[in-house]
Amino acid sequence: MEALVNPDNLVALLTLTALEIVLGVDNVIFISILAGKLPPEQQARARTIGLSLALVMRILLLFSLSWIIQLTAPLFTVLRQEISGRDLILLLGGLFLLAKATYEIHERLEGEEGHGSASVPASFASVIVQILLLDVVFSLDSVITAVGMVDELPIMVAAVIIAIGIMLVSAGTISNFVNHHPTVKMLALSFLLLIGTSLIAEGLHFHIPKGYIYFAMAFSVLVEMLNLAARRRHRPTEPVELRPTFVKDGAGSGAVARPASAIQPPRTTA
16 A cells, blocks of 8 residues: 555556556457357356456466566577567467457358357357457556556556456446447457557567557547547438347247348348
8 A cells, every 4th residue: 555655656556557448448349249249148247257357367467477577588489580478479369369350350241140149159158268368468468568667566456456447347338339339340340450460560579669559549439430420410310230140039038049130121222
């Protein structure tokens, strides 16, 4: 507590907390997209478990600083490029994000409707495993950022706990907003492609300042907010629709899931 009361440490805590929230927004968005494959009654639970796993993983990594430092030691050399344990995690994590985001974009634009229905159910365990893999990548990046900014371990832990707490409170709102605005969902998936590319570049020792990446993302979000406002004003009854990954017929307790094409009539164009 004495470390947190110190004015300098308090400024560091607020700065690090804000940065952790910024770093965690893409994590929340991707968790929301993955949870969207599940039945509505399981989505909030999946988001809570996913963010709780992120909190536990980040705290464990913070208490394993010596292990994190060892991750920067070169393991082998490929084409005169030294590869460390951290580089491997970033490379694999970046490839995972590229592959997963590309698959999600394809599934929602070209995939089969109702893929997460009763015929091909999305497993709760498989979604949690994917969230866990994602947490490994983002937690490592988050912890390395924290170690580079602050020297006091209690401040790092406090910043992570506050940031994850804010994300837990706002996850439902963010998820609903993303799920109800398909263009925002596509934009979020494109952000994951950008982040995956930056992780691969970082793993190959090509440093891209995060300010450039977050400026590009913030500018894209601003443009999309203007687009949403213009769309509501000019075409309020013609929303863009993506292929849903989970569609359930709510005809009663014995309802069964079925493809969206069997529920929604085809749209006609003039």
